[in-house]
Amino acid sequence: MSPARGTSPPRDEPNSGKPVRLKDVAAHLGLSPTTVSLVMNRSPAAKGIPPETQERVRAAAEELGYRPNFIARSLRRQRTFAVGVLLPEISEGYAAGVLGGIEDQLLQEGYFYLVAGHHSKPDLFDDYLQLLTERSVEGLILVNTPIEQALSLPAVVVAGHRELAGVTNVVIDHQSAARLALAHLAELGHRRIAFFKGHAHSADTESRWQAIVGASADLGLEIDPRLTIQLSGEPAGEEFSPEEGYREGHVFGRKLLEAGAPFTALFAFNDISAIGAMRAFSESGLRIPDDVSVVGFDDILSAAFQNPSLTTVRQPLHEMGRRAAAELLRKLAAPGEESPPAITIEPELVVRDSTGPARGGG
């Protein structure tokens, strides 16, 4: 019964040997497990138990180093305080940023989470949904993960493509983003602005472009179709690869120059393509921001370390994650209530060295 080897068991050291169970605490006190459980959980039913007994119980628990077994508790209560997170790949910048926010919010509220990266393979994707469900997660957060059929659990989607009944989408406020970027450029005197549009099948492309059109109108800017370039996204499936985006930016930056139409600024679809374009400009002898100003989108880590550092519209990924997690927990806490179809997040303009006053001519 007593610890086998030589040295005697240290009395007040918490972890001597096997973990202490509820039963042990009860036995140690000469009480029933029920009583100990009631006290430890501060259950309303514990009101019948006199404070002095309660104190005894808590003291014993502390002394013995009792830690309730979460698994057993989960089984009985049918609550796991865990949610599942599905994303393409954890080490991708976007997902990692969002996950950071999810993490902060969840841990703060006493939840944990299980992550599965499906590497954009739709079959893995369903498998993981299964596995997470088997593990009894209480809800789901999908990041950058297209979903077809309805889900069997409460869910929040970040950067989701379609609208699904009952699930909340967390999206960036494109209106605001376009206004921030274009107002900044307009203020610097830019009138002829070039644009990269996103890939045709990317969720954000269309709404962001509409927002740009709207903001341009508001600011009295005209959009020249010759200065509007659609990123191709060819070869398909590569649109998430940074190298690809960079190369595209580079290629299309040259195209822009070859088009012959004068411009003093570029608002790119994302930082990666902006960086590629900057390189193309530099190679052609244009100086940034003296000859051309460049604005990116996302604020990836690399943006701050470019030469010159890149002015960009920051997507507050961390905040988006936080909000997604908070909304999911709200849903879990209030199962009946209607939940909003979308949560809109405000972007932020980060002004760095790639934007400056427009050249005299405009």
Added chain:
Amino acid sequence: MSPARGTSPPRDEPNSGKPVRLKDVAAHLGLSPTTVSLVMNRSPAAKGIPPETQERVRAAAEELGYRPNFIARSLRRQRTFAVGVLLPEISEGYAAGVLGGIEDQLLQEGYFYLVAGHHSKPDLFDDYLQLLTERSVEGLILVNTPIEQALSLPAVVVAGHRELAGVTNVVIDHQSAARLALAHLAELGHRRIAFFKGHAHSADTESRWQAIVGASADLGLEIDPRLTIQLSGEPAGEEFSPEEGYREGHVFGRKLLEAGAPFTALFAFNDISAIGAMRAFSESGLRIPDDVSVVGFDDILSAAFQNPSLTTVRQPLHEMGRRAAAELLRKLAAPGEESPPAITIEPELVVRDSTGPARGGG
């Protein structure tokens, strides 16, 4: 007993109402839960059950959409198939990279993991260790997380600072890293090479520097103390901030130029400081790689998008994560066996545009 509302329950749809339990399958077949369990788990004890019954059981399970409840199973078997991961912050590049590898390996082997980011606060740190243990994780992986006392669970440490009994450290092969970088530079004709040493309290600093000294000797290169600059790490606690590292690189890049000693190449402690130095060089009118070659360390995402793109020694973070996870699972599978105190990972030289032949003079 039967589903309440109007429409009749679809017969072969898996999820009509509540989840199906083992007991339900058993009842549906007129067998005992024991039998169903034995068959479903392909337990050796099921050899007494005739194949045709086994088939019936599996068919029924399939038909009813039975999915075993992992929580109950965990409780009974005292196995959770989950490990805990402790790291400073999920959205940090290093940790995210490693975590990606951990994830791949674990999921592939049927494990999940719980992550906690302690934001470098030692108290949070102990709390999370508690919480993870309460949740019955089977083992731990610590990434970039200094640990003082021994752990109560099998553990693997990535980028760990100290050696602890029983825990395996996953470390990069600094010898190899130094050799790769210096041989590359030597081959390009560089003889006078400047160095950034890491911060004094960083785990990698000393061993990497020793490796550099060793490799230099092997290659017949001399190290000029005037060209050796120690990154300060002041203000303390900021050494993980990219901005800080960048600024340091920039400042020390200038210092290097002011030192007046001629050099044709720089081997920086990490990519961030390399990028900062590149900027300082450019500002002083030096061209990279024509006047100075620069080699970084880590291969952060940003390295490929620099102008010029940065030659660097890649730490295969993903691989390190994979190996860490694999080693932990090995430990779990063979509790008795001795485990190696360290696993050494081979770095890889990524040659890009920031290195070129040395100027005539050397």
Added chain:
DNA sequence: CTAGCATGCTAAAACGATTTAGCCCGACCC
């Protein structure tokens, strides 16, 4: 005829908690 032995299954006890439904005892009321 009966002990022995497969064969095909099952009862019941775990695992470690929570929770419902009381039990026992003394005090109080009338």
Added chain:
DNA sequence: GGGTCGGGCTAAATCGTTTTAGCATGCTAG
């Protein structure tokens, strides 16, 4: 003195599995 009430606790069921121990039944061997 009996009924009631409340205070302080507990027995036992339960969550959904796994696993140990063993029960019928029928066949074979001696």
